[in-house]
Amino acid sequence: MGNCESFFFGPEPDVVNGANGQITKGKRVQTQYTIAEGGDGRWYCGTVARLYTNNRCKIKYDDGDTWTGNAMEVYSLDGPPPGGAGVPMGMPVAPPVVQAMVVKTAVQLPPMPPSQPADSPETTCPVCQSNKMDMVLQCGHRLCGNCTKDIVGRNCQCPVCRVEITQVIRVYN
Template sequence: MGSCESFFFGPEPDGVEGANGQITKGLRVQTQYTIAEGGDGRWYMGTVQRLYAGNKCKICYDDGDSWTGNAREVWSLNGPPPGAPPPQAMPMGVPVVQGIPVNV
């Protein structure tokens, strides 16, 4: 017999969209426990335990706590960190190489 979670939330997707990229089961992630929600404003790391339809995931944190919520609030430790500027493309053109004159 299947789990109750499968009954209520449907089959587990392969991935969901996180704050800085794709979130998959088993991925190391972090979330912020914001002051607005009664937290301390600190970031907490954990591992994704399950994915749900509707772009949701369950995290088991390193301190033993767990959370289930919107994956858009989850930051992959493999992606750019929170607050990082978006990556910029390398300029096109001929590379410039500088040399040092040497007396022979």
């Protein structure tokens, strides 16, 4: 039996033209899930799984998702960064849509009331496992205020998914 994908889409070319140079099968790349298309503005890394003759490619992302689209929207990780040297790879280009308190490691969080003990195991902070979750991070994970203060002060990464913390929003229980 032959490759079904080759039957439908023709032979696979050796290279296609990406946004910052040529792309080959197996190359490490990134694409942006733009806010305009309903995304979060972040860049996601993956590996080119297949090339198509109409300058399209299929990417298998590190999180297991796949995408097929125009190769001109794909940036090679070993080429020049998108948007010039001022935009770091892996960071959003557009500002977030939701207005919230922006947290930087050098910026202190505003004073927060002390965390309250949770009244059921389902509503406890995943870090301390005792307080109510009254803070939410931009990734959607919730923590108690005490743990949020500690984490932002140490490494500024979500303890659940390890994404850099850029926003913290107070949730009122």
